[in-house]
Amino acid sequence: MLVKAFHSAFLDRSRVFQLFQVARQGATVLIAILLAKSDLSLGDIGQYEQLLFLGYTLTFFWLTGLLQGFVVLYPQIEDEGRRLLEKNAVGLFLTVAGGLLVLTWIFVQGVSEWLTGGVVQHHQWMLFSVFFFSYQISSLVEHIYLVRDQVRRLIQWMVSSTILILMAFLIPVWTAGSLEAGLIGLAGFGVFRLIWLCALAWPSFRLFGDARLRNWVKTSLPLMGYAITGGAAVVIDGWIINAHYQDAQIFALYRYGARELPFSLPLAAALGTAAITRLLADQQSGFHELRTRVARLSHLLFPVTALVMLTSPWWFVRVFNPDFTESTSIFNLYLLILISRMVFTGPVLMSMNATRFIFVTGIFELAVNAGLSLIFIRYWGIQGVALATILAYAFEKLVHVVYLWKIRGIPPSAYIPFQPVAIYSILLILVYLIS
Secondary structure, eight states: HHHHHHHHHHHHHHHHHHHHHHHHHHHHHOOOOOOHHSSSHHHHHHHHHHHHHHHHHHHHHHHHHHHHHHHHHHGGGHHHHHHHHHHHHHHHHHHHHHHHHHHHHHHHHHHHHHTTOSSOOOOHHHHHHHHHHHHHHHHHHHHHHHHHHHHHHHHHHHHHHHHHHHHHHHHHHHHHHHHHHHHHHHHHHHHHHHHHHHHHSSSOOOOOSSSSHHHHHHHHHHHHHHHHHHHHHHHHHHHHHHHHOOOOOHHHHHHHSOOOOOOHHHHHHHHHHHHHHHHHHHHHHHHHHHHHHHHHHHHHHHHHHHHHHHHHHHHHHHHHHHTTTTTTHHHHHHHGGGGHTOHHHHHHHHHHTTTHHHHHHHHHHHHHHHHHHHHHHHHHTHHHHHHHHHHHHHHHHHHHHHHHHTTTOOOOGTTTTHHHHHHHHHHHEEEEEEE
């Protein structure tokens, strides 16, 4: 009853989906904090971060593209076809993830050597991969609830998933005092999520005879390309740091510092996903809603980011531990990426089917990022890698803005609330220089 009243008064499905991403990111940050406070060494924490990095590298592009394509295509087909698409989606995800699971179990040593410098241990990956692949593909659950407009189910799924992942990982780590115990708990949690997914939409493995499935994959391919260019920066940064240092502790220092606010990225990502469907339905009203929501989000994120930046020298080592002192400067620098995040050119370009342009500019952004990282790491260490990422991301957004304005005839004012974003951006840069 309380959930229903709360939903009716305050939430629509887009906002609940945003809240879900915030809860997911919040759980990630809480796990990082409590790991730093546990009996695990900095090296053990570095091992865990390497496992996350390896899992992300193997899944981010195809998973993100297929999920976005699912959201775009779902409203365009009839009711009966929607249920078939859900079943085929589960079947496809299970097939791809199962194949990757087997391959990585066989070739984990070579993959680990290439991406992490051989830091990842085989028995740890065996446990972690069961969790990670199950967890990632069961992200389809919240997307199914989103497109079905089942807001109450989405809230219930959000609450249960957030609580259970914290319990499954942290209780074994704190009681047993070992990373392996936590990985066993995570594997069990991943299997639970997988069972929930199959109960929601029983998988169909007729993957080659359904036109809707082919259409979904076709729609998702350009989005996978964009996901590669958008997410590969994390892979490139991690690979460069691993190749340069080959030290799990230094990798942990970078990963703990290279964080945005726990809720800024998921809020921005969820807003962008929702904006695509709005712009596809009605471009003018979609632009108006996008500007309104970006302005509202700016009023929240910029002041909080500035406050966090000013106070981070005091609270960062207290929240984590003194071993992560070097991460503080990386964290403050990385917070500046919020300026580029508030320029939502991606949803506008996707709604116009400009996926090829997105992919090409993404490739250039990756080249800028890799080139600057290789140069900056020699002079400023892991801080230089963070600076390269920020500059490269700003470069990509600038190219998008110029293209939309000069080629497509859409001025920045159509989708950017200039006054709040410009003022807040200048103030945030000043705060960084002061801090």
